[in-house]
Amino acid sequence: MTVKDVAKAAGVSVASVSRALNGHKNMAEDTRERILGVATRMRYMPNGAARSLITKRTHTIGAVLPDLHGEFFSELIRGMDSAARARGLHLLVSSSHGSASEAGDVLRTLRGRVDGLLIMSPHADADMLADNLPPGLPTVLMNTRVSGGNFPAISIDNYGGATAMMRHLVERGYRRIAFIAGPPNNFDADERLLGYRNALAELLPAQHEWVLPGNFSEESGYRAGMDIRANGALPQAIFAANDMMAIGCLFALGEQGINVPDDIALTGFDDIPIARYISPPLTTVRVRIADLGRRALEELAALIEQPDDDVAAPASLGVEIVVRRSCS
Amino acid sequence: MTVKDVAKAAGVSVASVSRALNGHKNMAEDTRERILGVATRMRYMPNGAARSLITKRTHTIGAVLPDLHGEFFSELIRGMDSAARARGLHLLVSSSHGSASEAGDVLRTLRGRVDGLLIMSPHADADMLADNLPPGLPTVLMNTRVSGGNFPAISIDNYGGATAMMRHLVERGYRRIAFIAGPPNNFDADERLLGYRNALAELLPAQHEWVLPGNFSEESGYRAGMDIRANGALPQAIFAANDMMAIGCLFALGEQGINVPDDIALTGFDDIPIARYISPPLTTVRVRIADLGRRALEELAALIEQPDDDVAAPASLGVEIVVRRSCS
DNA sequence: GAGCATGATGTAAACGTTTACATCGCTGCA
DNA sequence: TGCAGCGATGTAAACGTTTACATCATGCTC
Secondary structure (H helix, E strand, O other): OHHHHHHHHHHOOOHHHHHHHHHOOOOOOOHHHHHHHHHOOOOOOOOHHHHHHHHHOOEEEEEEOHHHHHHHHHHHHHHHHHHHHHOOOOOEEEEEOOHHHHHHHHHHHOOOOOOOEEOOOOOOHHHHHHHHOOOOOOEEEEEOOOOOOOEEEEEEEEEHHHHHHHHHHHHHOOOEEEEOOOOOOOOOHHHHHHHHHHHHHHHOOOOHHHHHHHOOOHHHHHHHHHHHOOOOOOOOEEEEOOHHHHHHHHHHHOOOOOOOOOOEEEOOOOHHHHHOOOOOOOOOEEEEEHHHHHHHHHHHHHHHOOOOOOOOEEEEOOOOEEEEOOOO | OOHHHHHHHHOOOHHHHHHHHHOOOOOOOOHHHHHHHHHHOOOOOOHHHHHHHOOOOEEEEEEEEEOOOOHHHHHHHHHHHHHHHHOOEEEEEOOOOHHHHHHHHHHHHHOOOEHHHHHHHHOOHHHHHHHOOOOOOOEEOOOOOOOOOOOOEEEEOOOHHHHHHHHHHOOOOOEEEEEEOOOOOOOHHHHHHHHHHHHHHHHOOOOOOOEEEOOOHHHHHHHHHHOOOOOOOOOOOOEEEEEHHHHHHHHHHHHHHOOOOOOOEEOOOOOOOHHOOOOOOOEEEEEEEHHHHHHHHHHHHHHOOOOOOOOOOEEOOEEEEEOOOOOO
């Protein structure tokens, strides 16, 4: 069971067993093989806790996420996992922290269990992180803006995607463009809304903004679609802050006999898989979510290797417009 | 940083600090509060590795999965996570083990890092598990059949779902029913195929089986759809072993001018979210994947509490047919 | 043949906790 | 006064590794 038992069985000291197992030089090749043989015969497996206590390495990185629902997080985890696996790291996921104190507890309990942290959390701000982050633990923020401390961060280019989509719509001749917003105080939602606003002001200074509330859920998109006529005239295009709301909106429009794209154009954001299967297929902003996870993990891994490297400037991930039939 | 520093600062012994932190009885209430105060003021966070080395508890469970792609795994992880969180457990995910030896390595390195294991792996068989599973580590198998050792296991009722779908199709009057199979040697795929075969033999003894090869990918479903006419006449219905293949098949049929459901019925298995958004919406077998993860974790948690309880009989999760327009 | 580098192996300390056991100071009672 | 009992606190061992350092045998050089 322990390295001691193996040592006894092989007639050597624990140090030799450890050396044999960890492939140290300075060992007679035959004793190493003998020890390895004994170890496998005894089904010895080293204890990870003991090992990381002394080496201060867990080969595990912690992913602190707000939620696990939907394709966004599934893709994110997939991206992190693939990069982690390539480096021989494990992934410890922790999700759904209702409050800042709950999120803080999680950060603290991760001390000694992970080599670094990937954080995406609405509760993360400079103070909370300073209070709860184990000091010296490498950390990378994902889609999370922290004003105070300078943490490495990597985000999706929400702002750029939203302005690009607006440019696309304007080029296609649409003028009265409504926006279905995401939840307030959500990093992605805020950036996308800002992109809509600024692009509108710049490209169509004569138009008023037209923002409908939403919360990223299909159902809130449905409600927005049902309310669209409340103000009288229909917009020429609706830009939803994510695909699920666009889909909900599409159903609402269908129920009212409004045809997409003939009567109105509709676009989304994210390019989730469903987007290309609905009819009409949805024009949207493609986000390489898995890449976000992958790159965040890579940056973290680099930080773990070189802890005192300069903090890289916040990076943002490119996005692209994918044009489908929902917008003629 | 360590419990020693806190003890020094508070003018007590390390034992008292530990007791204060872990809420032991037999402590003067005022010293406890003083110690706790010092600890938070110093931003002390206990080291998880040291703690689990002595307590033999990590409060972490390991999830060993074959892959992370797609909604199946995303739902599975979500289910496991929600049950884990409810019990104050963390989730360590490990995926994509190309070979049996690779999967075995993972199992071994998890020794001392987790309190229990949730395994879904095509490489898992009695020998492999006996060789690589840390002895005494509670383990629950998910959708994985292991002939030899008696492990607790919990699976989706693939067989029951497939026969139920066949019964549904026969009731609707379909007779010539083709089946698009999943990848060979895949647990779910095998069970579903067997369900198709047995139901056909029982319900429609006069009909020959009609099995098209596939591998659960959309593209393989597309190929199956393109080949469907190769033998001459069209079947009256196609039952795909999962939804993604059904969707691929739907596109292939569309390209050939074959209308679903007028010319041919089409059904799937899984009820992934996309299934209800395509047109026509897909009749399929609903599988509560998150429940699989949740229940597996609950069984594992029970096993961790009561290690020598009898092994529960392999459980299987109910499924239900959800009828949509793809099958008139 | 003495001295010395070299390479293989052993000894023991260290990592940061928890906890069994020892100690100490009180209180209450005979 | 002396002692049992008890509650609060301290001491030190234990968990299972890794690794700096010590030891030892060996062969080489002069």
